[in-house]
Amino acid sequence: KNEVEQSPQNLTAQEGEFITINCSYSVGISALHWLQQHPGGGIVSLFMLSSGKKKHGRLIATINIQEKHSSLHITASHPRDSAVYICAVRWETSGSRLTFGEGTQLTVNP
Amino acid sequence: DAGVTQSPTHLIKTRGQQVTLRCSPKSGHDTVSWYQQALGQGPQFIFQYYEEEERQRGNFPDRFSGHQFPNYSSELNVNALLLGDSALYLCASSPPPIRETQYFGPGTRLLVL
Numbered sequence: 306k307n308e309v310e311q312s313p314q315n316l317t318a319q320e321g322e323f324i325t326i327n328c329s330y331s332v333g334i335s336a337l338h339w340l341q342q343h344p345g346g347g348i349v350s351l352f353m354l355s356s357g358k359k360k361h362g363r364l365i366a367t368i369n370i371q372e373k374h375s376s377l378h379i380t381a382s383h384p385r386d387s388a389v390y391i392c393a394v395r396w397e398t399s400g401s402r403l404t405f406g407e408g409t410q411l412t413v414n415p
Numbered sequence: 416d417a418g419v420t421q422s423p424t425h426l427i428k429t430r431g432q433q434v435t436l437r438c439s440p441k442s443g444h445d446t447v448s449w450y451q452q453a454l455g456q457g458p459q460f461i462f463q464y465y466e467e468e469e470r471q472r473g474n475f476p477d478r479f480s481g482h483q484f485p486n487y488s489s490e491l492n493v494n495a496l497l498l499g500d501s502a503l504y505l506c507a508s509s510p511p512p513i514r515e516t517q518y519f520g521p522g523t524r525l526l527v528l
Binding site: 309336338340345346347348349350353391393395399400401402403404405406407408 | 446448450452455456457458459460463470471473503505507509514515516517518519520521522524
């Protein structure tokens with residue numbers, strides 16, 4: 306059983322829709338990352354969170370440490386947002402190594 | 416400033432062969448982590464190097480080994496390749512001293528036939 310769970314696995318939206326991707330994890334973490342992966346394979350770091358909320362453009366990431374849950378929101382979605390979004394955590398006891406969720410494939414249709 | 420670079424971009428090998436993948440970290444970064452990403456899965460941590468030593472290791476067999484050079488670049492070696500080793504191999508570098516943020520390279524796609 307993967308210790309980092311993402312939902313949904315696949316998500317299809319119409320341009321302009323508000324999108325939420327969820328991530329839950331099993332034990333204490335020192336940080337949580339949201340990453341974006343395009344079809345070519347390259348991964349881009351979107352956010353690193355240890356508490357609260359961060360916003361960058363149309364992207365918002367929140368984390369609830371007590372509930373061991375994080376969400377990534379995309380407002381006014383656009384076809385160029387189509388990608389795989391991956392949640393990754395740094396456990397309190399694992400140094401800087403990351404444990405990844407399986408990713409959410411997002412497709413935004415025009 | 417070049418980001419993390421990896422070579423080669425694609426590679427085809429046959430079962431039983433050996434492969435070496437290379438990674439150059441972002442300028443100023445001293446830590447390199449390697450991940451394996453099977454199709455449709457999230458990346459899995461292989462190992463991490465800094466100060467030319469393996470510091471952490473994931474759940475991978477000894478067929479997977481690595482090296483870090485004095486210029487911080489790194490190699491991943493896989494011996495006795497299996498079909499299941501087919502994957503995207505990602506390298507990520509981190510800056511000192513805290514090494515919190517990881518910057519990923521474009522990956523090497525390995526196909527084992």
